[in-house]
Amino acid sequence: MITLQNINKLYRTDTIETTALNNINLQVDEGEFLSIMGPSGCGKSTLLNIIGLLDEPSNGKIEIKGQTVSNYHTKETAKFRNEHLGFIFQSFHLIPELSVMDNVQLPLLYRNLSQKERNQMASVALESVGLNNRMEHFPSQLSGGQKQRVAIARAIVGKPSIILADEPTGNLDSVMGNEIMNILLQLNQENKTTIIMVTHDENMAHKTHRLMRLYDGRQL
Amino acid sequence: MFSNYLKLALRVLQRNKFFTGISLFGISFTLTILMLVVAFLHSQFGAKNPVSKTDELVYMRHLKMAMVQNDTIWAKDSTQVDGIWKYDSTFQNVNNNISTSISWYGKKFLDSYFRQLNSAEKFTFIVPTSKYNVYVNSVKIDITTSYVDEQYFEIFDFKLLEGNFISKADIDQKAYMAVITSELAKKYFGSTNGIIGKQMLVDGKNFTVKGIIEKAKMVNLAINGQMFVPSSILPDDVYETGYFGNYMAVFLAKNGNIDAVKAEIKDIVSRVPFLDPSRTNGIAYNQIEAMPFTFQESLARDVIYMEDGAESLFYLRWIVFALIGIFILVPTLNLINLNMSRIMDRSAEIGVRKAFGADSNGILIQFIFENVILTFIGGLLGMIFTIFLIRLSNNLNLLGELVLEFDILFFALSFFITIVFGVISGFIPASKMAKVHIVEALKYK
Ligand SMILES: Nc1ncnc2c1ncn2[C@@H]1O[C@H](COP(=O)(O)OP(=O)(O)O)[C@@H](O)[C@H]1O
Numbered sequence: 001m002i003t004l005q006n007i008n009k010l011y012r013t014d015t016i017e018t019t020a021l022n023n024i025n026l027q028v029d030e031g032e033f034l035s036i037m038g039p040s041g042c043g044k045s046t047l048l049n050i051i052g053l054l055d056e057p058s059n060g061k062i063e064i065k066g067q068t069v070s071n072y073h074t075k076e077t078a079k080f081r082n083e084h085l086g087f088i089f090q091s092f093h094l095i096p097e098l099s100v101m102d103n104v105q106l107p108l109l110y111r112n113l114s115q116k117e118r119n120q121m122a123s124v125a126l127e128s129v130g131l132n133n134r135m136e137h138f139p140s141q142l143s144g145g146q147k148q149r150v151a152i153a154r155a156i157v158g159k160p161s162i163i164l165a166d167e168p169t170g171n172l173d174s175v176m177g178n179e180i181m182n183i184l185l186q187l188n189q190e191n192k193t194t195i196i197m198v199t200h201d202e203n204m205a206h207k208t209h210r211l212m213r214l215y216d217g218r219q220l
Numbered sequence: 221m222f223s224n225y226l227k228l229a230l231r232v233l234q235r236n237k238f239f240t241g242i243s244l245f246g247i248s249f250t251l252t253i254l255m256l257v258v259a260f261l262h263s264q265f266g267a268k269n270p271v272s273k274t275d276e277l278v279y280m281r282h283l284k285m286a287m288v289q290n291d292t293i294w295a296k297d298s299t300q301v302d303g304i305w306k307y308d309s310t311f312q313n314v315n316n317n318i319s320t321s322i323s324w325y326g327k328k329f330l331d332s333y334f335r336q337l338n339s340a341e342k343f344t345f346i347v348p349t350s351k352y353n354v355y356v357n358s359v360k361i362d363i364t365t366s367y368v369d370e371q372y373f374e375i376f377d378f379k380l381l382e383g384n385f386i387s388k389a390d391i392d393q394k395a396y397m398a399v400i401t402s403e404l405a406k407k408y409f410g411s412t413n414g415i416i417g418k419q420m421l422v423d424g425k426n427f428t429v430k431g432i433i434e435k436a437k438m439v440n441l442a443i444n445g446q447m448f449v450p451s452s453i454l455p456d457d458v459y460e461t462g463y464f465g466n467y468m469a470v471f472l473a474k475n476g477n478i479d480a481v482k483a484e485i486k487d488i489v490s491r492v493p494f495l496d497p498s499r500t501n502g503i504a505y506n507q508i509e510a511m512p513f514t515f516q517e518s519l520a521r522d523v524i525y526m527e528d529g530a531e532s533l534f535y536l537r538w539i540v541f542a543l544i545g546i547f548i549l550v551p552t553l554n555l556i557n558l559n560m561s562r563i564m565d566r567s568a569e570i571g572v573r574k575a576f577g578a579d580s581n582g583i584l585i586q587f588i589f590e591n592v593i594l595t596f597i598g599g600l601l602g603m604i605f606t607i608f609l610i611r612l613s614n615n616l617n618l619l620g621e622l623v624l625e626f627d628i629l630f631f632a633l634s635f636f637i638t639i640v641f642g643v644i645s646g647f648i649p650a651s652k653m654a655k656v657h658i659v660e661a662l663k664y665k
């Protein structure tokens with residue numbers, strides 16, 4: 001499903017050169033739930049961004065669903081992300097001016113769908129995270145856990161086959177964090193969605209199929 | 221998609237009240253000025269009664285006579301005799317030792333040389349806007365009178381409300397007939413009803429009201445009279461000195477070819493013999509120029525004096541364009557700057573949108589659209605201010621004879637200006653936003 005070969009990522013500034021990722025090789029199968037752990041600054045987010053086609057590796061090859069990406073700034077890459085990838089961020093990144101319903105619909109705006117179809121799909125997604133009674137609320141009116149559930153609904157509304165979650169429970173207390181984790185586990189089991197999740201929580205990591213540890217840009 | 225953008229745009233504006241207030245103030249102020257300029261240009265220069273043929277008319281307002289000479293300086297003063305201007309300007313250029321006199325045309329001069337232009341379809345010789353004081357029920361009113369001929373009302377298509385225009389018979393018979401504006405009718409008679417055939421005492425003479433017309437709503441010497449009477453009632457050669465006098469001429473070009481008219485006028489003047497100095501207060505004029513201009517050129521010449529009216533118009537146009545340009549540029553830069561400073565606020569949103577499938581064009585369009593919505597609201601406010609100011613100007617006669625108008629064309633133009641302004645001021649910030657790198661964008665909270 002996802003194959004990474006010899007992925008390197010260097011950040012160069014005038015004075016220093018940082019190696020964020022050092023020769024990463026990774027294979028993720030369809031329906032797999034992979035967790036990534038490691039100390040702060042070891043390159044977890046960088047790796048996830050590269051898998052999500054949000055960032056370009058300095059060198060190495062990446063193949064997702066049999067497709068290799070060469071140019072990251074094209075319409076095709078945008079379309080590919082829209083159709084196959086869903087993102088969940090630590091700080092939710094909901095758009096404060098938009099209602100829950102409109103936030104969830106965001107990925108669908110970049111598809112050719114009618115308002116009615118979008119409403120329908122968003123309702124289904126919100127229902128699956130248990131928030132169909134909060135559709136007209138605005139993000140500021142929600143708790144942290146509720147915000148992240150909206151973000152999950154947004155990530156799954158377009159039925160992507162891969163979900164990338166960067167510390168999805170990082171800003172939440174343990175009760176809310178577990179709630180979110182359960183939703184992700186359920187998603188993985190019931191929909192066979194491939195999930196890659198960065199986490200700091202050993203317990204959560206152990207609930208996934210496989211754990212990958214990073215240290216200073218290298219796989220352990 | 222766009223309904224979504226619209227919803228978002230309105231919410232964003234609502235949430236950032238300070239930004240919205242500042243922006244709307246700048247935008248509506250700018251657009252108000254622009255719309256006023258449009259209304260002014262449209263009302264003053266647009267083709268409509270009584271100058272529907274504005275692009276086909278050539279005006280001969282002034283005759284210039286010059287003498288190249290060595291040391292003598294000649295001076296003349298403007299005088300008004302019985303309400304009629306004799307010389308309206310006379311000056312000397314001492315440095316070049318040239319004495320130049322500019323005045324209106326003498327009737328004989330026009331009659332002898334300008335009655336048979338091949339390039340003109342019609343012509344009229346006018347003594348425009350002589351002012352008289354008249355007492356009606358011991359209240360003083362000013363009456364601006366124009367002395368016209370039979371073709372005047374064919375060239376200038378005044379709206380006739382009642383009665384008839386001055387006819388050839390009126391001219392031939394030197395009839396004391398008057399065509400007056402409804403405005404004057406109200407002032408003089410207190411009403412516009414049933415006054416055809418009534419008498420008006422002006423300048424000691426009795427005129428019979430022959431027709432009532434709607435007054436011209438733009439500033440233009442040739443049409444700004446309130447009372448139009450046959451020019452034939454004026455004594456033939458009084459007030460005339462040589463070729464100078466108190467007439468102006470207006471020609472309607474054949475097939476709209478005004479250049480041919482200008483050329484023919486210049487050609488005729490080049491063959492006019494110089495007058496004996498005894499007929500021109502001793503000045504031996506050795507240059508004559510007719511200065512035929514279009515209405516726009518002659519107006520431009522009042523603002524920027526150039527020998528050639530076309531040149532005046534050229535410079536005036538560029539100055540107006542430049543002023544408008546600067547006037548648009550400053551608020552545009554301001555709005556761009558304001559939008560730029562807010563990119564940070566929207567950074568995470570851009571990152572999210574791109575992560576979920578928006579390409580750069582999508583972001584570009586979204587933010588331009590948002591800016592157009594903002595300017596559109598500013599445009600609506602500007603339009604309201606403009607209409608208010610136009611009403612104010614018209615009610616208080618702030619622009620003299622000029623009545624500012626707003627019609628469909630005005631609204632269409634204003635709408636167009638607003639959208640263009642929105643797209644231009646939105647483009648640079650939007651393209652910057654569209655270029656933001658996803659990962660960088662997502663770092664902002
Ligand atoms: N834009 C950047 N410029 C320079 N260095 C960066 C940039 N982004 C990340 N890094 C560096 O790359 C390393 C990995 O960062 P990151 O993937 O965010 O770590 P993690 O998510 O594991 O905390 C860090 O040392 C970080 O300082």
Ligand SMILES: [Mg+2]
Nearest residue numbers: 044045046166
């Ligand atoms: Mg990180």
